[in-house]
Amino acid sequence: MTVTRHFVLAAGGTGGHMIPAHAVAEELMARGHHVALVTDERGAKIPGIFRDAAVHVLPAGRMQGGPLGWVRGLRGIITGRDMARRMYETFRPSVVVGFGGYPALPALLGALKDGIPTVVHEQNAVLGRVNRLLARKVNAIATAYPDVQRLKPKYDHKVHLVGNPVREEVLALRDEEFPALTDESVFRLLVTGGSQGASILSEVVPEGLSLLPISLRRRLQVTQQCRAEDIERVRATYAEMEIPADLATYINDIPEKLNWAHLVIARAGASTLAELTVAGRPAILIPLPSAMDDHQTANVRELVEAGGARSIPQSRFTPVELAKQMQKMAMEPGALQNAARRAWNCGRPNAARDMADLLESIGTAPLMNTPVTVKPVTAPAGLDLSGAPA
Incomplete structure (x- = not known):
């Protein structure tokens, strides 16, 4: 019997966020799971990665530029969160995992709103702003270093050292x-x-x-x-x-x-x-x-x-x-x-495997022999959110 789960990976649109997310996606798909990526337009254009997963581009406002910029940023975050929740209605993720960067925020907020388990992965030795914002609410925090600055000791019980996943090559x-x-x-x-x-x-x-x-x-x-x-x-x-x-x-x-x-x-x-x-x-x-x-x-x-x-x-x-x-x-x-x-x-070559193990341990009940369909999400002009995982 085929046992599969659905995972949403959310990552900012730079290689530092996208490459680890890609490595974990490859590991999860090799285990028979379905994966969807949430990112911004930059991330969707990085060549050679996420070729076999659905890619969803969501707005992800940044809180900068003074009061007007904050309003625009908040509007973008709320829009992205609501669009992510519409995607979750049909994709039904077992876990939503954020790999840092502002584009990960709406997907994680949508998951928290819907009671979906959440995990964040921190690639750097200083906890990033989005991960700091959500550290209290997520189920687990995966780190690349044994010592991560700006990560409060009260969260130690949910911290897992996995390393930083790299490409198979x-x-x-x-x-x-x-x-x-x-x-x-x-x-x-x-x-x-x-x-x-x-x-x-x-x-x-x-x-x-x-x-x-x-x-x-x-x-x-x-x-x-x-x-x-x-x-x-x-x-x-x-x-x-x-x-x-x-x-x-x-x-x-x-x-x-x-x-x-x-x-x-x-x-x-x-x-x-x-x-x-x-x-x-x-x-x-x-x-x-x-x-x-x-x-x-x-x-x-x-x-x-x-x-x-x-x-x-x-x-x-x-x-x-x-x-x-x-x-x-x-x-x-x-x-x-x-x-x-x-x-x-110093290398941690099992990072993708260990991260996938962590996600499987946190995920909700598996879906068995479940066909994968994703209802298209109505997106603002210029944003393509339709598609289904391979």
Whole structure:
């Protein structure tokens, strides 16, 4: 007999929220469950994910911009909540789980209104605003780190450490050996600043590499993500230094590049750190200072303390400092291999499995041999909310 449940996953429209949600969706569907995604227009456009699940775009107002902005934001949240509740009438979710970001809020509010069990997953080492708002009401709080700031001790009884789910392509790197590296072999460097790149990496990294000893510099091979406005300047700089460089505004094959790299220079987003630790790759990390609640600085703490990465605050991220840190990692015998092993030890490769176990343990009674239909929801102009799960 086929036993299935329905799960709604709600996530903000950035990779940091969407990638973990996608990994959990894949695990749930592999177990025979039906999954629907609630997100915003940005999330619905991220390529390569949620191809086999219904995707619902709901309004998700943000409370910003003064009194008029607050009114508009509240109206959007209420509209999104009511639309989610209409979806629940036919989809009948066993659990609604939020992965952070404002687009998750209406779906969770709708579930709370209808008495549907709810769970939130926090990818960062600081509890996000939406998750803080709902922490008291949800059934469980899943975390990626053992120590999460702004998570009140009174909620400890509902906290579950699961890690940050990653894509199967990254998980497959778990059993791969660290790339062979000798004093004479090519030294492969991956530089990535997130989905939009980071201008400061384009400014500092090429100049920092120019300060390295010639014995290391002549061995470099670089793959770097750049903003569109920076890419030609960076390409010319590398050409002048005679450093082979593959530059792109978006790196589609991150798992392949992680497997290729000896060292990664990156921001400290939650998904980046999860992928580094699952794959076991050493890194130099530059936390984004404008990140909400400075969560990227908190994110790096566990990995840096374990010896799997070095962190440089953006205020001190200069070519000289980068060159100094790279030499310590790249030229001391065994340093990179040791850092890779320590990063690997920080990985939580079973995060998607453990998250799915948690959701199954909380979900209401299963639906057996139940056909899946979702009545189309009347949406505002420009929003498509119809569809059924695969």
